[in-house]
Amino acid sequence: MKLLITGGAGFIGSNFVRYIIQQHPDWEITNLDKLTYAGNLENLKDVEQSLRYRFIKGDIGDRELVDQLLQQKFDAIINFAAESHVDRSILDASPFLETNICGTQVLLEGAKKYGIKRFIQVSTDEVYGSIELGSFTELSPLHPSSPYSASKAAADLLCLAYHKTYGIAVIITRCSNNFGPYQFPEKFIPLAITNAIEDKPIPVYGDGLNVRDWIFVLDHCRALEATLEKGRAGEVYNIGAGNEMTNLALVHTLLKSLDKPESLIQFVTDRPGHDRRYSLDSSKIRTELGWKPIYSFNDALAFTVNWYLSNRHWWQRIKSGDYAKYYEQVYLKR
Ligand code: NAD
Ligand code: TDX
DSSP, X not given: OEEEEESTTSHHHHHXXXXXXXXXXXXXXXXXXXXXXXXXXXXXXTTTTOTTEEEEEOOTTOHHHHHHHHTTOOSEEEEOOSOOOHHHHHHOOXXXXXXXXXXXXXXXXXXXXXXXXXEEEEEEGGGGOOOSSSOBOTTSOOOXXXXXXXXXXXXXXXXXXXXXXXXXXXXXXXXXXXXXXXXXXXXXXXXXXXXXXXXXXXEEETTSOOEEEEEEHHHHHHHHHHHHHHOOTTOEEEEXXXXXXXXXXXHHHHHHHHTOOGGGEEEEOOOTTOOOBOOBOOHHHHHHHOOOOOSOHHHHHHHHHHHHHHOHHHHHHHHTTTHHHHHIIIIITO
C-alpha cells in the first residue's frame, strides 16, 4: 500500500508512521507536514533512514503542492494534519479554520481529481461536545464547544458531503484523548508529567472534575490501521478505550507514580467553554472491524511517564523555546 500521511511529524502521526513501517514491510509512506510549532522531525529520527519513508515539508492548504504530490498515485490518504490544541484555538481561531477546514477541503479536492480509493479523516470525540450521562454514538448530533472542535466538526461535514456528492471514499474516525510518547507538552498529560519532574506547579482547570476518556496512542494507531483495511466508505467510527476519569484523579495517579507531593497541584481559572465530560460508545468499530484496545491504561501510563523521564532533552528543548511565551499567555493570566 502506498500511503500519503499528513501531519506525520506531530504526536499521533509520528507514532502512526513508526507503527506502520514496523508492521507492514511492503507499505510505503509519504509524510506531508508543514512543521508548525507542533511538528518535529526528531519524532521520526528512527524511521527517517527507511527507504519506505519519505518526508515532504509543505502545507495541506497548498493546492499546487497537493496536486503535484497526488500525481504519484497513492492508495490512501490519512489526514492527521491539524491545529490540535483547544487553548490555542481560544487565543486565535484563524489557523484552525485555515488548516482544519480549508486544508482538508484541498485534500478532498485532490482525492476527487485523482480518484483516491481511501480517505481517512482523523477526527475527534470533541465534535459531539459535552455529555453528562451516557455515551455518544456515531449518530449523535454535533455540538462543538471550542473553535478547535467547531473546525474539526466542519471538516467532518465537508468530508461527508464529498462522499455523498462526489462518491469520495471518505471514512471519519472520532477518537478520545490520546497519550503516549512524543506528545507536545502543552497537552495535559505531558504537561503534568514534565512540570512534576521539574517540581513546577501543575495547573488544573476549574474544579478538576472534568472527565476525559484516555487511550494509549498505539491503540488509536491500530484502530486507524483497521479502518484503512476494513472500514466502509462514508462511515464514521468512534474510537474509545473506556478509561474515563477526572483530571484530578489523573493528576493524583501521575504524582504518585513520580513520587511527587500533591502540593504541586494548582487550581487555576477554568478554560472558557470547557466541556465537562467526553464519553464514546465505540461498539461499532469493535463489532464491525474487530478492533479493541490491547494496552492496559496503568501500564501504558507508566510506560509514558518513563518515556518522559528518559527523554528529557526532547521536551526540555521544546519547553525552553517559543513554548515559554505561549505558557505565559495561557497560564500566568489565570
Ligand atoms: P499535533 O498538534 O501533535 O500534530 C499536528 C501535526 O500537523 C504537526 O506535525 C503539524 O506540523 C502538522 N500541521 C499543522 N498544520 C498543517 C498544515 N497546514 N499542513 C501540513 N501539516 C500541518 O496533533 P496530534 O495530537 O498528533 O493530532 C493529530 C490529529 O488527531 C489531529 O487531526 C487531531 O485533531 C486528531 N485527534 C487528536 C487527539 C489527541 O488526543 N491528541 C484525539 C483525537 C483526534
Ligand atoms: O494545563 C491544563 N490543565 C487542565 O486542567 C491543560 C492543558 C488541560 N487541562 C484539562 C482540560 C481538559 O479537561 O485537562 C483535560 C485535557 O486537556 P487537553 O490535554 O488540552 O485535551 P482536550 O482539551 O481534552 O483535547 C484533546 O483531546 C481531543 C486534544 O488536545 C485534542 O486534539 C483532541 O481532539
